[in-house]
Amino acid sequence: MSSLFASLSVAVNALHAEQGALDATANNVANANTPGFSRERPVFTEGDPVTLGALTVGTGVILQRLEAVRDPILQLRIDDETQQQGRLDALVAGMNQLQVRFSASDGDIGNLISKFFASINQLSTDPGNLALRQGVLLAAGNVASAFRNTYADLQDQRTNLDLNVIQDVNQVNSLSKQISGLNAEIVAMQNLGRDPSALEDQRQALIEQLGGLIDVATVQSESGLTLTTRSGSAMVVANQSFALSVRPDSSGLQRIYYQGSDITGNITSGELSGLLQLRDEEIPGVAAQLDTLAAGLANQVNAAHHGGFDLSGTPGGDLFVAPSGSGVGAAGVLAVQITDPARLAASSDSSSPGDNGNLLALAAVRDQAIGSGSSPTNYYSSIIFGVGNEIANDSAELDASKLMLRQLQDQRSAVSGVSLDEEATNLIRYQRAYEASARLVTVINDMLQSVINLGKE
Numbered sequence: 001m002s003s004l005f006a007s008l009s010v011a012v013n014a015l016h017a018e019q020g021a022l023d024a025t026a027n028n029v030a031n032a033n034t035p036g037f038s039r040e041r042p043v044f045t046e047g048d049p050v051t052l053g054a055l056t057v058g059t060g061v062i063l064q065r066l067e068a069v070r071d072p073i074l075q076l077r078i079d080d081e082t083q084q085q086g087r088l089d090a091l092v093a094g095m096n097q098l099q100v101r102f103s104a105s106d107g108d109i110g111n112l113i114s115k116f117f118a119s120i121n122q123l124s125t126d127p128g129n130l131a132l133r134q135g136v137l138l139a140a141g142n143v144a145s146a147f148r149n150t151y152a153d154l155q156d157q158r159t160n161l162d163l164n165v166i167q168d169v170n171q172v173n174s175l176s177k178q179i180s181g182l183n184a185e186i187v188a189m190q191n192l193g194r195d196p197s198a199l200e201d202q203r204q205a206l207i208e209q210l211g212g213l214i215d216v217a218t219v220q221s222e223s224g225l226t227l228t229t230r231s232g233s234a235m236v237v238a239n240q241s242f243a244l245s246v247r248p249d250s251s252g253l254q255r256i257y258y259q260g261s262d263i264t265g266n267i268t269s270g271e272l273s274g275l276l277q278l279r280d281e282e283i284p285g286v287a288a289q290l291d292t293l294a295a296g297l298a299n300q301v302n303a304a305h306h307g308g309f310d311l312s313g314t315p316g317g318d319l320f321v322a323p324s325g326s327g328v329g330a331a332g333v334l335a336v337q338i339t340d341p342a343r344l345a346a347s348s349d350s351s352s353p354g355d356n357g358n359l360l361a362l363a364a365v366r367d368q369a370i371g372s373g374s375s376p377t378n379y380y381s382s383i384i385f386g387v388g389n390e391i392a393n394d395s396a397e398l399d400a401s402k403l404m405l406r407q408l409q410d411q412r413s414a415v416s417g418v419s420l421d422e423e424a425t426n427l428i429r430y431q432r433a434y435e436a437s438a439r440l441v442t443v444i445n446d447m448l449q450s451v452i453n454l455g456k457e
Contacts, residue, residue, distance in 0.1 A: 004451065006050075008444045010060035014437035017044060017063040021430040024066050028418045029427075036205040038068040038416040039423075040197055068197035071415045075204070078412060079211050079218070081405045083269035086212035088398040090274025094161065095282065095391045101153050102384045109146045109290075110380040113297070116143050117366040123346060124356040124363070128311065133341035140301075140319060144334040147294045151332040154287050158253070161279040165254050168213050168272050169244050175210040176227070176241040179203055183224045184239035210235075214270040231266035233258040253279065282390070287331065289383045294334045295327030296370025296379075304365055308345030308358025316345025316358070 021042040031037040043066070047059035102108065116139040123132040182203040189196040207227070210216055216235070219226040224238035235242055244263075246254040256264045256272070267273045298320035305316040318337045323330035338344060348357025367375050374382060 004444055004448055006057070006059075008441065008448075010047075010058075011437050011440040011444060013047065013060045013062060015434060015441065017042070017061045018430050018434035018437060020063040020066070022427065022434065025423050025426045025430060029420065029423050032418040032420055032423075036201050036208075037418070038070050038197065038201055039418045040066045040068050040195075043067050066195045066197065068200065069416050071412065074408065074412055074415065076218070078405065078408045079208065079216065081401060081408060082208050083211040083215050085398065085401045085405055086271040087269045087274040087277075088394055088401055090271045091277060091282075092391065092394045092398050094157070094274065094278040095387065095394060097157060098154075098278075098283065098286065099387050099391060101150050102387060107146060109143070109150060109293075110377055110384070112139070112143045112146050113366075113376050113380065115139050117363055120359055120363045123344075124359040127346040127356040127359065128354045130341050133344045133346070136344060137336060137338060137341055140336045143297075144320065144336055147290065147331040147334045151287060151290055154283050154290075155332075158279050158283050161275050161283075162254050164275050165256070165272065165279070166246055168275065169246050169256060172210060172213050172235070172272075173241070173243040175206050175213070176235045176243070179206050179210070179225075179227065180236045180239050180241040182206070183236065187224055187239070211269075212271060214272050215268050216270075229258075229263065229266065230268055231263060233261075233263055233266075286383060286387065288328075289379075289386075290331035291327050291329060293331070293370065293376060293379050293383070295323040295330035297365070297376050298323050298330065298334060300365045300368055300370055300376075301362065304358070304361040305345050307348070307361055309347045309350040309353065310345050311342045311353045313350040313353060314343070315350070317343075319344075 021044075024040045024042050028039045031039075043064045045062050045064045047062050049056050049058050051057075116136070119132075119136045119139040123129070123136050126132055182199050186196040186199050186203070189199065203225070207216065207218065210227070215230040217228050217230055219228065225236065226234060226238070227236040228234045233242075235244075242259070245257045247257065249255050255262050256267065264276060267276060299322070302318045302320055302322060305319040308316045310316060321333070321335045321337050323334070346359045347353050347355035348361070349355050366377070370376055370379060
């Protein structure tokens with residue numbers, strides 16, 4: 001009689017185990033198209049055997065746990081590539097915006113410089129013509145205006161990038177707080193012996209979002225999951241999150257701080273890294289080149305203009321407002337000094353106001369070296385080439401990163417994703433096992449009834 005009840009217990013345990021396996025399979029099928037879902041598989045274990053006299057009898061099967069299928073090493077590679085792609089996405093988008101300011105059009109600095117020297121050549125055919133002289137001043141004014149507008153656009157882009165830095169830091173803090181909250185829930189479920197796989201999937205999705213913004217390293221310990229930046233600044237420790245902060249430096253640009261320490265220069269990947277590289281390196285570099293071009297052009301033209309005489313025989317002064325000695329910020333303030341066309345020093349002889357000798361000297365500036373041994377137009381072309389080359393390199397790197405990330409995600413899907421064919425097979429397996437266990441319960445019940453009825457008979 002006791003052995004029959006023991007057999008019944010074995011059958012009931014099997015029913016429970018197979019029912020749990022069926023539930024897990026049904027959940028897998030339901031989440032086949034859920035992004036970030038990791039399929040679960042039942043882990044069966046044999047029950048502890050018991051000894052009955054000389055016999056050792058098994059006690060059936062136990063559903064020990066439902067195990068989420070994940071590859072932690074593969075996930076680390078995905079996290080790294082996600083962070084790299086976040087940096088490149090921001091960098092390529094920003095460089096494309098920068099390139100728009102150097103498009104080949106009538107208002108382009110290079111074209112306007114060419115038109116300025118063309119107006120000087122045209123004036124040389126009739127040096128005393130006030131209309132042609134006014135045309136030279138107008139062309140010079142257009143050059144100065146193009147420099148100022150382009151420089152102002154660069155500064156506006158830096159300002160917008162600065163605002164994006166603030167937004168990204170706020171989003172980083174929000175994600176860190178959500179992850180710490182999930183850490184607490186996961187630990188609580190584990191302490192109750194419950195399966196936290198769904199929460200772990202949610203946490204991993206948030207970690208990937210966080211990695212798209214900033215460089216993140218994950219450390220799993222007994223106390224829970226810890227997230228740090230690559231430089232070691234802890235953002236999440238178990239159920240605690242540590243916020244980043246921003247505050248402006250002396251130039252007004254936002255710096256990123258962790259626990260009072262400036263970590264701006266330590267952020268190496270994620271969207272924040274790309275934004276900071278644009279704001280602090282790429283745009284200032286282009287602006288510095290524009291300053292060199294503007295200061296060099298103004299100084300060379302002014303020097304040539306000083307060697308001539310205007311219509312009244314007065315020595316020429318500065319055609320452009322003289323830039324500062326260092327040339328820093330020259331592109332942003334470049335302006336024409338002369339407003340009266342009669343004061344344009346076209347002549348090389350004070351006694352011959354109709355002479356065009358000095359116009360030849362002014363026109364020669366077009367081919368004179370102003371920076372790195374390049375003429376003004378060639379130097380400007382090198383700026384455009386540098387921007388385009390940077391975009392090409394970053395775009396190629398981004399394409400390679402996207403391809404790598406796609407391959408890694410495909411590998412993760414092969415490991416953790418749901419195969420409907422496999423789940424259909426599992427449903428049949430567990431269903432048959434459940435039916436067999438139920439049949440065993442029925443048989444044992446019949447046997448128990450027979451044993452009970454033996455006494456009555």
